[in-house]
Amino acid sequence: MSGNGKREKMLPYGRQWLDESDIEAVLQVLKSDFITQGPAIRTFEQKVADYAGARYGVAFSNGTAALHGACFAAGIGRGDEVITTPLTFLASSNCVLYQGGTPVFADIDPDTYNIDPRQIEQKLTSRTKAIIPVDFSGQPAEMDRIQEIARLHDLIVIEDAAHSIGAEYQGRKVGTWADMTMFSFHPVKHVTTGEGGMIVTDNETFYRKLLQFRNHGITRDPQELTRNEGPWYYEMQSLGYNYRMTDIQAALGISQMNKLDVFIERRRRIVSIYNHELSGIPGLELPLQLSETKSSWHLYVVRFLPEYFEGSRLDIFEQLRNLNIGVNVHYLPVYLQPYYQNLGYEVGICPHAEAYYRTAITLPVFPEMSDKDVFDVISAVKDIPSRKI
Numbered sequence: 001m002s003g004n005g006k007r008e009k010m011l012p013y014g015r016q017w018l019d020e021s022d023i024e025a026v027l028q029v030l031k032s033d034f035i036t037q038g039p040a041i042r043t044f045e046q047k048v049a050d051y052a053g054a055r056y057g058v059a060f061s062n063g064t065a066a067l068h069g070a071c072f073a074a075g076i077g078r079g080d081e082v083i084t085t086p087l088t089f090l091a092s093s094n095c096v097l098y099q100g101g102t103p104v105f106a107d108i109d110p111d112t113y114n115i116d117p118r119q120i121e122q123k124l125t126s127r128t129k130a131i132i133p134v135d136f137s138g139q140p141a142e143m144d145r146i147q148e149i150a151r152l153h154d155l156i157v158i159e160d161a162a163h164s165i166g167a168e169y170q171g172r173k174v175g176t177w178a179d180m181t182m183f184s185f186h187p188v189k190h191v192t193t194g195e196g197g198m199i200v201t202d203n204e205t206f207y208r209k210l211l212q213f214r215n216h217g218i219t220r221d222p223q224e225l226t227r228n229e230g231p232w233y234y235e236m237q238s239l240g241y242n243y244r245m246t247d248i249q250a251a252l253g254i255s256q257m258n259k260l261d262v263f264i265e266r267r268r269r270i271v272s273i274y275n276h277e278l279s280g281i282p283g284l285e286l287p288l289q290l291s292e293t294k295s296s297w298h299l300y301v302v303r304f305l306p307e308y309f310e311g312s313r314l315d316i317f318e319q320l321r322n323l324n325i326g327v328n329v330h331y332l333p334v335y336l337q338p339y340y341q342n343l344g345y346e347v348g349i350c351p352h353a354e355a356y357y358r359t360a361i362t363l364p365v366f367p368e369m370s371d372k373d374v375f376d377v378i379s380a381v382k383d384i385p386s387r388k389i
């Protein structure tokens with residue numbers, strides 16, 4: 001830092017961590033016979049499924065495609081309602097629209113920022129088909145209560161775990177709770193394949209549907225064919241897409257998975273420094289840590305209560321950015337996006353999510369951050385002018 005506390009280079013809010021072993025793994029595939037849908041895909045799928053405690057994994061070209069596949073496998077179509085949270089990346093509800101279904105937004109719990117099971121119950125109708133909870137910031141949603149609601153009303157649960165690979169709820173890994181669980185391997189997430197995603201599931205029917213969906217709806221499995229005209233023969237049995245991941249990406253993913261626990265450990269360490277150093281600042285709300293969840297800390301979100309600070313949230317954001325602290329805001333509630341507004345979703349349907357949005361700022365957390373980086377963030381936050389009351 002120079003005299004005014006400005007870093008020389010922008011510290012991003014998140015980024016990948018690649019080392020020589022990752023690069024070597026990719027080079028090996030490039031020199032092999034298969035660069036797409038070869039042996040690395042199966043190995044990667046099994047590795048992620050084993051890690052998450054699920055039987056099957058199906059890799060996709062990205063997490064959004066994986067969510068689309070899950071909606072297809074769940075049979076979501078026109079007229080079906082799917083309950084999800086407004087406090088998420090667009091993909092969690094766009095995947096419902098892709099299938100012709102209707103996303104229904106249930107408000108967040110104002111303390112955990114995750115979808116509130118009581119709000120889910122209020123949004124149930126005879127057309128509700130599924131729930132898509134999101135483990136916001138890496139802290140699992142209330143999966144026991146969500147599963148209970150789903151069992152009572154015969155709903156399918158698709159957990160958007162883009163933020164939460166490696167996290168635990170009541171001592172059980174994310175991946176063991178929902179009917180289908182989605183992981184993303186975008187570079188800001190815990191482990192990366194460049195672009196990539198996966199569904200893990202214990203359900204063989206979902207597994208088979210997902211495999212078809214990512215490959216145009218095609219099967220070659222003799223058990224599934226309606227007839228067999230010869231060794232060349234395959235059948236398209238449903239309308240799928242080309243959502244395949246390449247072996248190049250899968251090899252990177254396998255190599256990254258070897259380091260996942262180290263990455264999460266480092267994220268938890270950074271968060272414990274933040275929690276220790278930032279506690280006690282009037283008007284600064286730190287993330288709530290519940291005893292039944294073990295977060296894997298994709299995001300560290302703090303809230304600046306307006307009555308305690310001189311500037312607005314925008315002023316605070318710009319002050320931090322001007323010091324090259326790469327803060328961010330996650331997220332504008334999905335239904336406030338112009339596209340959703342045009343679909344007829346009204347302002348005010350989820351007041352807790354809207355109130356959250358007005359005061360939240362995401363501080364940088366990623367495993368390659370040095371302790372010095374962490375303390376640069378801390379001193380920048382401590383320098384934000386408070387209001388003299």
Ligand SMILES: *Cc1c(COP(=O)(O)O)cnc(C)c1O
Nearest residue numbers: 062063064089091162184185186
């Ligand atoms: C990143 C993300 C996704 C989508 O993942 P991509 O791999 O970028 O398609 C979905 N949901 C949430 C909450 C995410 O953060």
